[in-house]
Amino acid sequence: MKTGATRLPVSLSFESTSLRIPIAEILPLKQLPPTVLKSVKYAQIAASIAEVGIIEPPVVIRDRQEREKFHLLDGHVRLDVLAKRGETEVVCLVATEDEAYTYNRRVSRLAIIQEHKMILKAIEKGVPEERLARALNINVASLRHKKSLLEGICPEVVEILKEKHVPINTIGQLKKMKPMRQIEATELMVVMNKFSVSYATSLVAATPDSMLVSPKKKIAGLSEDQISLMEQEAATLDREVKTIEQDYGVDHLDLVLAVGYLSKLLSNARVVRHLAQFHPDILAEFQKLTDLRKAA
Structure with missing residues (x-):
C-alpha cells in the first residue's frame, strides 16, 4: 500500500484558451472619467495599439445568466481605444471566478511598471525596439532604460x-x-x-x-562622525515612523469603535434628553465626534 500526501485538485484562474469576443458583448465594470480620456497615458496606449496592436489581452468573466456575454475585469482603457478605432472584436483572457477586486489588486497599476511589462512582452513577441519606441512616443534609449527598469x-x-x-x-x-x-x-x-x-x-x-x-x-564638508550621526538619526526616524504607524492603526480602530458606540447611544432620545439636561457640555462633545464621522 502506497502512502503519501493526497493531491488536491487545482482550480484554474482562467479558461484554458483565450477567446475572440465581440466588443459589444463585453460590459465594462466602470466608466472612464474625462481626466483619464485626456491623459498622456491614454494617448500612449492608443498610440501603442495603433502601432503594435494589443500586447496584453483584456480580462473578462462570463455573465452568470447569459454565458455569451462578458463583464470586463481589466483593460478598460484598451477596450475604449479599440471601440473608438472601430474594432468589433478583441482577444481576451476569460477568468473563471468573479475576482474584479482581487484581480485588479494583482495587476500592476503603476504606470511605469505596467509599461515595463508591456515592453518585455512586446519584445518577446518580436516587435522591434524602434517600433515600440514610436508607439510609446519615446526614443530608443529611453525604451531600453524602461526595459531594464x-x-x-x-x-x-x-x-x-x-x-x-x-x-x-x-x-x-x-x-x-x-x-x-x-x-x-x-x-x-x-x-x-x-x-x-x-x-x-x-x-x-x-x-x-x-x-x-x-x-x-564622501560628502564635502562633512566628517565621518557627522555622516555616521546622520545615518543613526535616519535609522531612529525610521523606527519612530513605523511605531507611529502601528500605534495609529490601533488608535484609529479604537476611535472607530468608540464613535460607533456614541452614534448608537445618541440615537436613543431618552439618553439625549438626560445629557442635555444634566451634562450639556458632554453632549456637545459627543455630537462633535459623531458629526466628524458623518463628514468622513
Missing part, C-alpha cells in the same frame, strides 16, 4: 510598489541599496506617502555603506 530591484519591492505612482528615477535610487534596505526604504516611502526622487535620494544618503551596493562618495 526592475533589474536590481527585489521582488518584495516590486510587489509593494505595483500600485503606486513612482518616478522612474526613484526606482534608480532604490537600486543603489541592498535588498533588505530596499524593502525598508520602500516601506518608509509608503508610510510617508512620499515617492519623490529627492526623498529616495535622502534615504540613500542616510543608509550605511554596509547596506549599499557601492559605498557612498
